[in-house]
Amino acid sequence: MDRRTFLALSASAAAVAAAPAVAQQARRAGGTFISAKTTEAPSLDPILEQALSRQRLDPLFYNRLVEWSHEGKLEPALAESWTTSGDGKTWTFKLRRGVKFHNGRDFSSEDVKFTYERILDPKVGSGGRGYLSAIDHIDTPDAHTVRIVTKQPSASLLAGMAGGWSAIVSREAVEKSDLRRTAVGTGPFILQEWVPQSHLKARRNPDYWDKGKPAVDAIEIKVIPDEANIIAQLRTGNIHHALLEDNKNYLLVKDDKRLRAQRAPRLGFDMVNVNHGRKPYTDVRVRQALSLAVDRAEVLQAAASGLGSVTGPLTPAMRPWALPADAFKEWYTPNVERAKKLLAEAGFPNGFKTTLKVIPTFPTMVAGSQVIAAQLKKIGVDAQIIQEEYGVWIKAIIKPNFDFDLTMNATTGDADPDSLLYRRFHSSEKQWNNDGDPDVDMLLDQGRATLDPAKRKDVYDRVQRLMVDKAIQIWTFAPDMIDVTQSGVQYQQHFTTNYYGFRTVTLEK
């Protein structure tokens, strides 16, 4: 038994004696919903902060023009409806009326223009620029209409508008306050108090446009750095909900009658980035050999107790785009002999030495790296694991430094294939692997401009196969998204975004 398991188990024994405060509260409507998490949003800024922990908080305070539904469809939110012109380049959005910001002002088309132009302004430095880069200019014919003209037809514009950086903010909130520590949106909750590293409190927005939501009066999100402690708090009934960071903890709660653990595929995934700018990874045969050496099921087992799925370039949560892992069996079935042969052809009959970077505070990466290093050894590739603190690691691996041979990495993922792939793999962007392949480029450009869903699906099927064939990087697995709640809590997972399902949660039986 490791320390976490052990702590959680022993704490839960204490829980039986303690009065389950939350369980009593759960019987009435409204109430305060309490969640806990291990990681802190470093800042609340919806446009400047990349952290997933920030993105998950956004839907509490903000809306987007269109938003992902629970089923993975793009639904009207601040935009009620939209039309596109014949050439596919002009989008006209009719905005919802009677929507108010938390400061009491009416939401209007000017806010949309201000928000998007701010995201697109390179001088602001938003990491979400790539999501909206198709936009050429924005007009506001009246307060309730927005017309967006794109440079070329864009199949991912709506997805970009629903993406992690596209929450609509008000101009005066940006100019007069600091959105790093406040939140002024149109969302279902109003921020009351944020004490970094401790808690965040928000109350129900009585003027929320989506009548009847949210069902709870208030929410509180506590920061508890140790997940074993979070499990203990769930068992003692002190909190209602937690979204697990370490999937191993699922095994501790799955049979607990007082709790309900829900599993769904996650958009995000783990991977090994390969530096195409460094020898010997310039040679496709070397990359293919690595791909053949890695047993992804074993990595998934070690890193996430098997709670997830082996994935290709698009994860299973990205319905309907993802090809099943079976589609890649030529490269996904471990084959040491063939890998060695490829290495020999590339001029490395005896293998070679390389390094594999890993961030020690990411448990799935650490566990994964050890398994992968052992697997690579079987084909003679001696990968030395290098641990680097998160900030040091980022500085080393990001463009234009690309200071790594191989590195473990994990991403939040994206619901749309263009949003996910283009800025990471197109040679004009090459964000992760210092790569660039003309065939991949061509398909990515094509996918971006193909509006017909069936044709678009065909393009991305080809992209996925091509990227795995050329071993652009080593995709490993997508861990499941696991939400644990008190059994009396009605909670719906939002797997299409990996956000919290707090807008619809109810504490009633």
Added chain:
Amino acid sequence: MRRYVLLRTLSILPALLGVSVAVFLLVRLIPGTVVDQMVGTEGSYSEESMRALRAFFGLDAPIHVQYARWLGAVLRGDLGTSWRTGLPVVQMIVSRLEVTVELTLVALLVAAAVGVPLGMLSARRENTTLDHVVRLVSLFSLSIPVFWQATMLILAFSLWLQWAPPVDFVSLARDPLRNLAIITLPGVALGTAVAAVFMRMTRSSVLEVMGQDYIRTARAKGLAEQGVLWRHALKNSLIPLITVAGVQMGYLLGGAVITEEVFTLPGVGRLLLWAVFQRDYPLVQGTILFISALFMVSNLVVDLLYAYVDPRIRRG
């Protein structure tokens, strides 16, 4: 005496200035900046955006200009704004101060309550089995790192007493009992090593004093051994102990960083660790400057106390 107090107080200023330079440079030696963290591996990368963000935080200016700007603000009493959270650094520190001060004081109390009596006992029974055992234990507690001990304590308490570290910190004023339940274990974890230092110091100091002429005189007067020990020996043995307590404040404040992290106490130490990980320079600088000032002031108090206890110093 007044002159001594004044000079001693003024001597803090150059030391703080030195700390300010050191922390300013050291935090910038760690690879990676707040800008890299904000864009990370998820955001769209563009050189222009990176430049804009660097300019926003003033990172584009030469380092001496950055330092002058910061120092100028600090001299006007402004520690700046946290780069990540946008909250004033002073506010972030003050809201966590209570935890760290309480933890440090509890640790000091634990150290004194355990270390001093054990030290005296050891001195009284010099070279007996008891003395050897006490010294061995103290050597052991000096040698184990605070993070390991803290983890072991949590483990032991959750195993045998079914006790897990509480999640919500409650202030002493609001609920003293709950507060003590939260702070005692971390206080013990942090105080153990200092208790060992106190024990060794008390032991050697008492042994030294016991050999002095005035102790022999006291005994010759026919004073009971207890009276000799408590009234004459202990009082004089305490002088070096006060100095050690001042120096140990540095260890305690530093150790508080680790202890707060392990026990998840929302104190200044945990704030500092977070600030370093986030490359939030103003927050790191402000926090370290603050902790250093706290350390220096506590040493100042010790020095003044020392002068009060030992007349030779204030006259010298």
